[in-house]
Amino acid sequence: MPLSASDRCPAPLWVRPDARPALGETLRPGGFALTDAAAEALGLRPGMAVLDAGCGTGATVRRLRRRFGALALGIDLSPDPPEPPAHGSPLLKGSIDALPFGDGRFDAVFCECVLSLQHDPARVLAEFHRTLAPGGGLALSDLYLPGPDSACPTRTNAPVSCSGGALPGTNLLSLVRAAGFRVERFEDHSVLLRDLAAKLAWTGCAPNCEHTRSTGYFLLLARKPEEKNA
Secondary structure, three states: OOOOHHHHOOOOHHHOHHHHHHHOOOOOOOOOHHHHHHHHHOOOOOOOEEEEEOOOOOHHHHHHHHHHOOEEEEEEOOOOOOOOHHHOOOEEEOOOOOOOOOOOOEEEEEEEOOHHHOOOHHHHHHHHHHHEEEEEEEEEEEEEEOOOOOOOOOOOOOOOOOOOOOEEHHHHHHHHHHOOOEEEEEEEOHHHHHHHHHHHHHHOOOOOHHHHOOOEEEEEEEEOOOOOOO
């Protein structure tokens, strides 16, 4: 009897207890390495309003508050803070494709290993653009499909894993620009993905079957252009 998809593939890594030792508190490749690099490149300063879209346990929110002094908050469909909000982790429940914030609310938006899980990435990027102040920065990190021959997958539902929703790099750049952003940097950090695979193997955790596809890991930095004088 053929195996079903659920039989062939383990659950997504971030929900699997056996993957936590390799993933760490951030639940993504590289830990805070790209978070810190993005914050420094975007010029985060104390007092800046920052959103972590798809915040999960709030690890990035706490990092940006404690290391950079940002007034960071997070939003997620099911936020799971390991400590109460009184300790500096203000996490809200909500969808990142319909952000409950006014226009121009934030100086920066971070979205780490979350865009690939969205049913409509273009809509999500439009929300980031709307809620960013003119000149505000966007930091995206996620899996992607390297190479010119990669085909853009058709989405009828939200992907169940980051690898399942990975987009070709050219498509990512096109989506970000179409949302109104000016791309400043697109970097390949696939070495972090390979390091994670090695850690998973060392801990005896089998990755998702979709990781057999050729995926890379990227950091993209972009800005909402300043408003032009009338």
